[in-house]
Amino acid sequence: MSAIVFERVSRSFDGRRVVDDVSLELVEHRIGIVGANGSGKSTLARMINGLVEPDAGRVLVDGLDVAKQGREVRRRVGFVFTNADTQIVMPTVREDVAFTLRRHRLAPAEANERVDAALARFGLTELAERPAHRLSGGQKQLLALASVLVGHPAILVADEPTTLLDARNARRVARHLAGLDEQLVVVSHQLELLDDFDRVIVMERGRVVCDDVPAVALPRYRDIDAGDDDADDDAQDAAEERSRP
């Protein structure tokens, strides 16, 4: 596994600390991040491949500083977003997967082989020639996974990859995620997705408030979440208002 290291990382937006002095060393196979809306999960996840840069501190992936060696880091880190629609670039399923490899300058035969393998891995072989934008939501998210993993990243970061899916498609995507050999960092509100992960990080207002195995961390998060209800509904609402996609 790779090592993802956060060294005293902070980040503010509009004068508000969204990630507040976070230090972490992630070396496990499967890592989950949970927390309320606006607690800084996406910001933290985006820092792993440099989509967001820290104001203070450093993020290192296998010793590479994300701020300085972004390109090399992005080659190692694949990223899947919540809305698969905006990740699809090419008209057909096969072309979209192949698109990732355009910059790899592989021999056509090798590129084809890798595309075939990626399609097969996510059960998309039959749909290869279909228009990508007409797939179901679950199929689109599987396509997004195939398109990212065809580039052979060592780490896959997924920000709420099942949030927009119905229960059946969410299970399907979750099953595929769980079966991956790549190191995984998954942000999710669907806690059952993280049940058999190796480590779960609970975020609250930009800080890590719990960092443990799921059997400990998930119940803690459920407690925090329930206890929060009356205490600071207003602050929470304000944060949600700002973080609405």
Next chain:
Amino acid sequence: MIGVFHPGDSLVHRAPALLKLGLLAALVTAIALQHSVLVLGGACVLVAGIAALARVPFRLLWRQLVPLLWLLAIAVPVQLLLAGWELAVTVALRLLLAVVLAGVYSLTTPVTETLDAAQTLLRPFRRWIDADRVGLALALAIRAIPLLGEIVAEVLDARRARGAEGSIRAVAVPVIVRALRTADHLGEALVARGLDD
């Protein structure tokens, strides 16, 4: 018109995209310069032959023709009145033939191949133009069509659900806002897919 590839293994499918693009340009130019109804009639037979050779379903070709037919339905009667039947027929035939040829091209050529062909064509200019970037821009332009279609459909639905039909601004503003946000997300996804270098 774009991004409607129909898989097949006809001669036309297998021909290199560059050759097809060249032929398309040559034929469309020749047709555009042609004034004789007789020659254009002959061209109709030729184009029908090409379409048959490509074995693309008539239904798909027809779908590409529909918008043009609307245009012709208005333009032809006007020209009949103002310029006589010969000009009306030649103009209609030229447009019709060009659209059918373009349709056969897009139905038989995957977008990736068109992108590769465009990059080959741009290679002599690589000191001034980054062919990869042009390819990416083309791919994005093609992708933007269905994406924008979806956004408009969703906004129209939302408007209907709230009973706010009628106002153009009530459509334009949310469509533009959503389109810009979608463009942001698309940009991030491209960076994440390593297409920023």
